[in-house]
Amino acid sequence: MTRAEPLVLGIETSCDETGVGIVRGRTLLTNTVATSMDEHVRFGGVVPEVASRAHVQSIGPMIEKALADAGVTLDDLDALAVTAGPGLSGALMVGAAAAKGLAASTGLPLYGINHLAAHVAVDLVAPDSPGLHTPTIALLVSGGHTEILRIGDIVDDIELLGATIDDAAGEAFDKTARLLGLDYPGGPSISRAAAGLLDESGVPGDPTAVRFPRGLSTKKDLRDPERRFSFSFSGLKTAALRTVTAAEAAVSAQPTGTSAAGEASVSGTSGAISSGTAGASTAGSVGALRLADIAASFEEAVVDVLVRKTLLACADTGIDHVLLGGGVAANARLRERLAERCEAVGVTLRVPPLDLCTDNGAMVAALGAEIAARGSAASGLGFGVLSSLEVDDVLV
Amino acid sequence: MIVVAIDTSAAASVALVDGERLIADRTEFAARRHVEFVGPALAEVLAEGRAEGLVPDAVVVGIGPGPFTGLRAGIAAGIGAALGIGVPVHGVVSHDALALRALADTAATGAATTVTIATDARRREVYATTYSGLDDAGLPVPASGPAALFPADLAECRPARRVGRGFALYRDVLGDPEDEDPNALDPTAAWLARLAHRALSSGRALRGTEPLYLREPDAKPSARRETLLS
Numbered sequence: 194m195t196r197a198e199p200l201v202l203g204i205e206t207s208c209d210e211t212g213v214g215i216v217r218g219r220t221l222l223t224n225t226v227a228t229s230m231d232e233h234v235r236f237g238g239v240v241p242e243v244a245s246r247a248h249v250q251s252i253g254p255m256i257e258k259a260l261a262d263a264g265v266t267l268d269d270l271d272a273l274a275v276t277a278g279p280g281l282s283g284a285l286m287v288g289a290a291a292a293k294g295l296a297a298s299t300g301l302p303l304y305g306i307n308h309l310a311a312h313v314a315v316d317l318v319a320p321d322s323p324g325l326h327t328p329t330i331a332l333l334v335s336g337g338h339t340e341i342l343r344i345g346d347i348v349d350d351i352e353l354l355g356a357t358i359d360d361a362a363g364e365a366f367d368k369t370a371r372l373l374g375l376d377y378p379g380g381p382s383i384s385r386a387a388a389g390l391l392d393e394s395g396v397p398g399d400p401t402a403v404r405f406p407r408g409l410s411t412k413k414d415l416r417d418p419e420r421r422f423s424f425s426f427s428g429l430k431t432a433a434l435r436t437v438t439a440a441e442a443a444v445s446a447q448p449t450g451t452s453a454a455g456e457a458s459v460s461g462t463s464g465a466i467s468s469g470t471a472g473a474s475t476a477g478s479v480g481a482l483r484l485a486d487i488a489a490s491f492e493e494a495v496v497d498v499l500v501r502k503t504l505l506a507c508a509d510t511g512i513d514h515v516l517l518g519g520g521v522a523a524n525a526r527l528r529e530r531l532a533e534r535c536e537a538v539g540v541t542l543r544v545p546p547l548d549l550c551t552d553n554g555a556m557v558a559a560l561g562a563e564i565a566a567r568g569s570a571a572s573g574l575g576f577g578v579l580s581s582l583e584v585d586d587v588l589v
Numbered sequence: 590m591i592v593v594a595i596d597t598s599a600a601a602s603v604a605l606v607d608g609e610r611l612i613a614d615r616t617e618f619a620a621r622r623h624v625e626f627v628g629p630a631l632a633e634v635l636a637e638g639r640a641e642g643l644v645p646d647a648v649v650v651g652i653g654p655g656p657f658t659g660l661r662a663g664i665a666a667g668i669g670a671a672l673g674i675g676v677p678v679h680g681v682v683s684h685d686a687l688a689l690r691a692l693a694d695t696a697a698t699g700a701a702t703t704v705t706i707a708t709d710a711r712r713r714e715v716y717a718t719t720y721s722g723l724d725d726a727g728l729p730v731p732a733s734g735p736a737a738l739f740p741a742d743l744a745e746c747r748p749a750r751r752v753g754r755g756f757a758l759y760r761d762v763l764g765d766p767e768d769e770d771p772n773a774l775d776p777t778a779a780w781l782a783r784l785a786h787r788a789l790s791s792g793r794a795l796r797g798t799e800p801l802y803l804r805e806p807d808a809k810p811s812a813r814r815e816t817l818l819s
Contacts, residue, residue, distance in 0.1 A: 235810040235811070236808050236809075236810055236811055237811035238811075240806055240808040242657065242806035242807065242808065243806050243808065245657070245658070245661060246657075246800075246802070246806070248661075248665075249661045249664055249665055249668075249798075249799075249800065250799065252665055252668060252669075253668040253669075253671075253672065253678070253798075256669070256672055257672065267672065267673060267675075282658075283657070283658045283661070286623075286624045286658060286661065286662050286665070287661050287662075287665045288665070289624050289662075290623075290624050290627055290628075290661070290662040290663070290664075290665035290666040290669070291665040291666065291668055291669035292669060293624070293627060293628030293631070293666055293669065294627070294628075294631060294665065294666035294667060294668060294669025294670035294671075294672075294673065295669040295670070295672060295673045296628065296632075296669075296673075297628055297629075297631035297632035297635060297666075297669075297670060297673070298631070298635060298669070298670040298671075298672075298673030298674045299673040303628075371811065371814060372814060372816075373814075373816055373818070374813065374814045374815050374816040392819055437816065437818065440818055441816065441817040441818060444817045444818065445817060482818065483818065483819065484816065484818040484819060487818070573628075573629075574628025574629045574631075574632055575625050575628060575629050576625065576628075577622060577624055577625045578624060
């Protein structure tokens, strides 16, 4: 189908958000989302079965709500789009099956599309955007993804430059938050702790208090094309565990609160603590490590490596534009640091509105509309979902 | 009633009926790819109906029990199809379809009216439901279950009539199923659709589309860690 401004309904169920969005060409009509996040809190992370159960309850009502919000009917639509991967396969299946039910009963063309490409395509319809700027480097960071992409064209030219080889950045935040006794989702909890908002001191933690490891960032790593843009957060997680354990041991070893210099110093390759930590703790011990310090140092380590590798990608490709997407775009420290570093080297940073950065159906509809407008053939009804769909497979 | 039914609790099955008459049917036994199957099957079944000028009055989905991931594919497809056609979507316990098939002609054959359905619940268990016969609308009347049981526990109930793949899987413990036809081993959409037709045309309310899980998610809540740090 070729229509300048196709009316497309997009469905996204790759993780814990049941999203349905509707766009007309490059105009966003609605972005309707139900989340099962609260149901995952007691597990400390997204449980695929819990997410899938929520999707099958929400998908019908969300489709109806999106149509009502946009003031359109199914008869008005030109096409349907759905996330075919990557994501949690049981969760993806709910959205894909619902989309196929809609397509089979209406005869509308259905596009099975790539979740990562959709995170970038969302800027086609962002109300505050003049459109998607290409070429661009895209940094996608969430609980399930940590990728650097080169986007020459949103449909025909996407290249994965690097991705995490273990945990996603958001997952690292979640796991470390749990270690620190903080709530899921971990990112916002760690940011609040780092800002000193959890110990009622209001004194921000010292991001240099603990020198946490920067994964895959040695000179040797950066020389290796396979590792240059790759991420690893598992070492950071282990270092956080060692640091917390040692700092807690230090606390319990000094019940009176009097502390000798170096009391809390932690040996080891990854958790060396600088002396003279700023901010006296309420216990009155000088030099003891605060939870805020660990949180701030951890956040700094994650942000540092994300920002550094993104700008490396700009330098290597000669691309002077960066788009940030994914739920971790909500991290203020990441946005600030990325903005500073981009500005310093003359790179433009674009961060779509936060509700379009997290998983949503509008991004799926946006990419679907772009593909439909270019006249690409629909996916048919026989496709399967792919939990590890490659990013250059924009359309299945 | 013109009813389109989807059941992916064991087989993957889509069917359209006009009253008791089967118009179109796509069924894949031992199905593994429910999401791949359901789109084309649904499109073909609806097209065969359209060729006869038949538009569904309702969509029904089998709500299990059955393996969750495949089960949800059929339910979600049914939810989407109902929105697309503009008709209500209902849920039916998938075992009801096997029970109706087994009980449909008991009046003529004089076979016992108490029948036990057992299907594969994986993890060395079966999902079992016992029915006591048909009511005046011709609908199976559940007497106990559905429940996830160890085969040995079901065997203690000494089922009078044994229907479903659960018996084929645990023959040594449970005894052979009375009928080895694949249509008698797994719930099929054709019988689900007939059942929905009987229920809806006699004014009975059907369930919603929430799957019959019978088991909690495996994940264990994580104990909240307390830190000594302040």
